Amino acid sequence: MRRYLLAILFVLTVFTASAQQYTLSGIITGQKNEAVPFTSVYIRNSTYGTTANEEGHYQFKLSPGTYNVTYRFTGYQELTENITITDHDEVHNVQLPDEIFKFSRISDKWKQNLDPGDTIMRMVISSRKAHLEEADSYSCSVYIKGVQRLLSSPRSLTSAAVRKALDLDSNGRGILYQSELLSTFNFKRPNRVKEVTIASKEAGINTAFSYSKGSDLQVNFYNDVIKINGLSSRGYVSPVASNAFTFYNYKLIGTSVQNGRTIDKIKVIPRRENGQYFQGYIYIVEGDWRIYSTDLLLTNKMNSLNLVDTLKISQQYIPITDSVWMPTAVQLSFSGSVLGFKFGGYYQGIYNNYKINPKFPEGFFNGEVLRIDTAANIKPENYWSANRPVPLTPLETRDYRKKDSIAAYKKTDQYLDSIQHTKNNINYPGYLIFGYSASNRSEKDSLYVFPFLQTFYYNTVEGFGINAKVRYTHVLDELHSYSITPAVRYGFGNKLFSANIHSEYLNDPFHNAKYYVDFGSDVLDLNNVGTRSLYFNTLSTLLSENNYVKYYRSQYAGFGYQRELWNGILWMGGLNYASRSQLYNTSFGHIRDVKNKEYTSNNPLAPPGTPADDHSFLFPQNQALTFKTSISFSFDQQYITRPTGKFNLPSKYPTLTINYRKGIKSVLGSDVDYDFASADISQSNIRIGLTGFSSFKLTGGDYFNNNTLYYMDYYHYLGNQGTTFDPTYIGSFHFLPFYTYSTNGAFFEAHYQHNFAGSILNKVPFVRKLKLEEVIGANYLTTKGNPNYREFYVGVQRLIFRVDYGISYAGNKKYLQGFRIFYGIR
The missing domain is CATH 2.60.40.10 (Immunoglobulins)
Incomplete structure (x- = not known):
């Protein structure tokens, strides 16, 4: 025993x-x-x-x-x-011994070539597709670390208080932000991805850009075009692309033997001084003709980067099997300068524990590209110490400890009490444009006051007026919240008072589900799609005597619900009852008298020359009970699952939306009797190689029953009158009048826009420094009883600023042409 x-x-x-x-x-x-x-x-x-x-x-x-x-x-x-x-x-x-590359037999083997580097790269490019597809699927573990540093700062702009707040030394240097991520990554050809974040940690203020998942650092040079998220709206030509010789020259620096393999060091030389090209070195395994490692560079001078001045991409590949190589380490190092502040940093990814061609369960790749574990953000320090594959430097350790202590202190009652009043102080310039927000200590209750620009207004129907609106939000828990938005409106010209409430209840963020209820009275735009904001209509009315927007009165109540039925299929429906009355102009003031200019009637169908105080008939007072429903199909919908809900990502396929609206007669005294259906298909940011991206929208519909409906029940369009416009929505027009083409019959509209993302102007000296993006587009509309309408435009944009020049036609006649501008305010 x-x-x-x-x-x-x-x-x-x-x-x-x-x-x-x-x-x-x-x-x-x-x-x-x-x-x-x-x-x-x-x-x-x-x-x-x-x-x-x-x-x-x-x-x-x-x-x-x-x-x-x-x-x-x-x-x-x-x-x-x-x-x-x-x-x-x-x-x-x-x-480590220094790198030694020598010319040996390779120079004799291809001595008839101008440079043997060309022949080597032709062999690599001919094998590109095979290397791209050598693994049908794989899984691995991923660790990503990011650090952003302030390398120096001008003393005149860096006070002692700023240095203390950012934890900078006397020379204005310090860590601004650092992050870590541990996850499992799964891939199946051609483009199926699923990642689970096990642990995530960050400290500081992210001032540049960040990569928050393993796929963000999957820079695969076997692809023809490489996209660097956050740094450019265009892609970059890979040195191994199928057409790479159009863009690059190659020079063999030499060869060496590494662990029995012959490695060729190739210098990558762009053929043009400016464009979407890499420069640097690529290392090739001779015989296998595959990438061994990369050391490639992008610069702002050559490549028109955003946010940074230089970006270096380093990769190391290792053999997983005899025929499959994968990257084991990827690093993106960057540097830049803004207003004298010099910054730099890196993001590195470690990929290990590869499993090639694993058997994934049926339905494993279901569109969920990233799932963040519920405990990912609360892992203790001892967990990171035991699982972190890269040791922290002493400076990084100190930075983590200090910022963790500060974060913990900011959760104490003492700190929350001390900053409560300061946090909710009003910033008057900010309130003018962006509004004012305030919240309690727990941030479960918050209040938002809408901007001043949306509060005080003038139009010819109401005169000067006040439209005061606030939104109160209460968070019940991480998955449930509600908001209530009361508003009061009073026109001093027509002495009309309105009050209404809009409320929403979010009850299932994993299915984008919410209820809404509306009731009250309001003065509304006859074009229910929207025309000009109160702010811009006030300016055009008082300064130019252009009272573009036409109004009516509505007393209403309604409710609705929306929910994602299945991934990518969103349904919504609602019922609304309204009593509607026609309104007329009552005020004719202006700041300056424009020669040969008069206000127009509030009846949009009144003929030209009708006096402003016109009381012509547009519609009788009526009641309308209306049912609306729609269903949207986002094909191959991909999404991220966080502990707080599901977040859909833009699909690479068009979205199809089917709409139906019915006017229900006789119920509750309703006068309307019509049936309307439409369908639209749209997609944004369709990448077109190196020449930018396109967007389009097609919409068609008809009233297959129009027994009784009124002007506000017509189908309206997102037109534009005036110099300013809003380009953020692909379904809008540049010159289409707001009301002329509104219809109670069949229609079809088409919109297309392409953003060249600087691919043209980047070739022009001096202009390239402005980093302008070129835009072209066209819009088309055909409706019953109106001549076909079309318009064409070209423009340039930078950040939130855009200027377009266009021309439009109604039938065979030129309608309007001119400039349209946008500067971030709608």
Whole structure:
């Protein structure tokens, strides 16, 4: 019996020892004892590894045994060390030999070529598709780390208070933001992705851009075009693209032998001084003709980057099997300068524990591209210490501790009490345009006061008026909330008082479900799609005597509901009852008298020359009970699931929406009797190679019963009158009058726009510095009883500013032409 017990004890001891993991760590330096940051470190013939930090320190856990550990970084020779892990942590420092590339047989093999680098890259490009598709699917573990630093700042703009708030040293340097992410990543060809975030941590203020999931750093140079999210609205031509020789020259720098493989170092040289091209070096495995590593650069001078001045992309590939290579380390390093503030940083991704062609369950790829675990953001420090593959530098550790302490303090009653009053102080310039927000300590109750520009107004129907509106929001819990928006409106000209309430209840954020209820009275636009805001209508009326918007009175009540029935299928429906009355102009004031200009009637169908005080008939007072419903289909809908709900991403396919509206006669005294149906198909940001992106919308519909309906029941369009316009919606017109083409019959409208994203003006010296985006577009409309309408335009935009010049036609006659501008205010 004792012998059996001893045997069992021995087996348990051996098992425990073998299951125990120990830390292998060390410092990686070069021949001059300089630290080699971000060196890839992995176990040879495996997919397990890590990356050194900025100071060359590395660490990762291993079970007892003997390992061949490979150290790799661009600019140094690959080094493999035989290391044995026993029953304790192991420290192993290494010194990487400098990179040595020599011309050898390769120069003789292709001596008839202008440069052997061209022949090498032709071989790589001919193998591009095979390497792109060599793994049908895979899964791996991902670690992403990001750091943004302020490298220097002008003393004149950096006070002691600012340096203290940002934790900067006396030279204005410090860490502004750092983040970490641990996740599992799954991929299936051609483009199916599913990722689960296990842990996430961040500290500081993100001042540039960020990557919050593993797919953000999946920079695959075997694709023809590389898109760098956040830095450019255009893509970049890969040096391995099928048409790469149109854009690049290549020069062989030399060859070396790394672990028995011949590696060719190729210099990538853009053929043009400016454009969407990389420069730098790419390393090729000779014979396999595949990418070994990359060291490529984008610059603001050549590539018109946004936010940053330089971006360097470094990748290291390793063999997962004899025929499949995958990136084990990816790093994006950036730097820039704004108003004398110099900043820099990096995002690095470590991909390991690859499984090639795993068997995923049926329905695994269901459109959910990212799921964030409910406990991802609350992992304690001991969790990160045990699972973080890249050691923190002392500065990063200090920054985390300080900012974690500050974050904890900001949750205390003492801090919340001290800032409550200050936080809710009103900023009057901000209130003018953006409104005013206030909340209580817990932020479960908040109040928003709509901007001043939407509060005081003038029009010829009401005269000067007040439209006061606030929104109160209460959060019940993470998944339920409601808002109530009361509004009062009074016109001093016609002495008309209105009051109404709009309320919403969000009850299921995982299905985009909400209820809404409306009731009260209001003065509404006869065009129910929308014309000009109160602010712009006030300006055009008082300054130019252009009273574009026509109004009527409505006393109403209604309710509705919406819900995503299945992924990508959103249904909504509602019932509304309204009593509607015609209104007339009562006020004719103006700031300046415009020569040969008079106000027009509030009846949009009144003929030209009708006096402004016209009381002609448009519709009788009527009651309308209306049912509305619609269903939208977003094909191949992808989404992110957070603990607080589901968030849909833009689909790469068009969205189809079917609408139905019915006027219900006789119920509750309703006078209307009609049936209307329409369908539209639309898509935004369709990427067209290197030439930017397109957007379109097509809409058609008809009244298949129009026994009784009134002007506000017609189908209306998002037209435009006046110099300003709103380009943020693809279904709008530049010159179409607001009311002329409104119809109670069949119609069809089409809109198309292409943004060249700088691909034309970027070739013009000096102009390229402005980073302007060129826009062209066309709109078309055909309706019953009106000549066909069409318009064409060209424009340029930068951020929120845009200027267009266009021309329009009604039938065969030119209608209007001129400039339209947008500066961020609608």
